[in-house]
Amino acid sequence: MTPPFLAVDRARIAYGALVAVHDVSLSVARGETAGLVGESGSGKSSLGKALACLIELAGGTIRLEGTDLRTLAAADRLALRRRVQMMFQDPVSSLSPRLKVRSLLAEPIRVHGLPFVGSWRRIEALMARLGLAPDLLDKYPHQLSGGQARRVAIVRALILNPALVVCDEPTAGLDVSVQGELLNLMRDLQAEHALTYFIISHNLTVIRRVTDRVAVMYLGEIVESGPTDALFAAPAHPYTAALIAATPTIDPTRRRAQIVLPGEIPSPRDPPSGCRFHPRCLHAQARCRHEPPAPRTIGDGRTVACHFPLG
């Protein structure tokens, strides 16, 4: 059996005593668009950084095509970087304000010691493909619009011909009227460059529209995962159901029964006993307070970590 393209097994990420990601497992198939959704403090960005090998695991493994990222990084960190690229949340602040676009795009070529002429031709082709005019090369990041900065970040990520692109909040700060254009472009590039996407977002509408599979994180743990359409049509975890119902809609017929969760996400320094969601859960029972629910399969590729799943 061939190993999955990307396999995360009981990954743990800790910042000192604070455990941000608590023994999380998931897998992503090649060419798929996977989504990770959660609120602030859920640990989703930490997990994304670990996939791009930007932070180390305190436990567990992440395997890319069967090989541990740590092994790959120890052998040749630059080679690993070429296979996994990260697109950061804020494109303007992830581009150095002191460098012009020309230098920003040349930087990966220099760092990775790629042949300059061929690589620059590739950059020009990518810029044309993304609708970036050549005169942008002489601009600084602050002179770009939000959409242009994001496209420059995409060019920078794709120059190295990666297999996996981790996108942290790809539409943050973009107006809804231009989000579609960017997401369509990302989908086209995925087909043209055989990319696998791992999209991290708090925006449920974006996740629902662009991903094939999705995992929902809460306080460092995955509470539910499965094919996107099935999960959104019938959420099994009470937290997923509350997230979906919380999104405001203009259509009164589609407005679901209001679920207003009490309280706020607790500190990961002192997570609740038992199920981490139980203090806010509208269905919590005595068992939820002392026994952490193990993830279990509920058919058609779905898992849920809940003693009393919905539906």
Next chain:
Amino acid sequence: MTLLVDVRDLSIEFATARGAVHALNRVSLEVAKGRIIGIVGESGSGKSTLALALSRLLPANARIAAGDIVFDGVALGTQPERVLAALRGARIATVFQDPMTALNPLFTIGTHLGDVIRRRRPALAAGEVRARAIAMLTRVGIPDAARRLRQHPHEFSGGMRQRILIAMALLAEPDLLVADEPTTALDVTIERQIVDLFRTLKNDFAGSIVFVSHSLGTVAELCDEVVVMYAGTVVEQGPVARVFGRPCHPYTQALIRCETEEPGTGRRLRSIPGEVPDLVTPPPGCPFAPRCAEATPTCRQAPPPWRPQADGGAAACVLA
């Protein structure tokens, strides 16, 4: 219906190194007493400028180029700063997008709330001020209010800070509450709590509310009427059910499609081609014409007519 706010043909310019930015261009807005008006629009539409203009809370480089803001019969455009200062935080209270920068990190929440109460009711005894602060914090959903009065802003989460700002605004007992994107910085489950809080406030707050948001859904769930802005102009206005149920302006229609339409074959998502015009040199005709699929040569030459609709509101479009 008595008008509390009557903004007439208001134009506001910002002086910048590149020239005057025409942030608002002949904008009119009516707010009746006791109503909740939503202002929606994307970045650069002028929605926040309009909201802040209601108490003339504008940056130093702003200038009212035409029109005026009439608040309860008083034209604010020509009033001295002293009159405006007396209105702000008293008759017109504002809840800002970023609650951390709106609170002073050096003072306790009790001091913040006490200042507002004493400003409104200077003769109140200290015990009564404290009792009112505790009652209001409890009302906006902050548990253990007596203890939390002694805490500083950094000891509260983003959602709790936003509740504190709402409490401060309500303690001023204003005629007009202006909320400028109060849920934008919050997580979705916390946003839901704050929208829910505004919804319950609606029942016992006698004043009017102007709620600014880029989220059509939030405005639809909360407001009586909606004003849709684009590139410094009002393109459409009317009762929420009419505007979202039967949008008349091509921009409103396109925006609603972007937000609601499910991806079709090949998962293509809707968007509006093109970009918002540069407001240093706004187009002479309809500001949306360069991106409008239905625009005619006339649309590009002259400003569009303001067409009232039989089922409520109006739209600035020849097709409406």
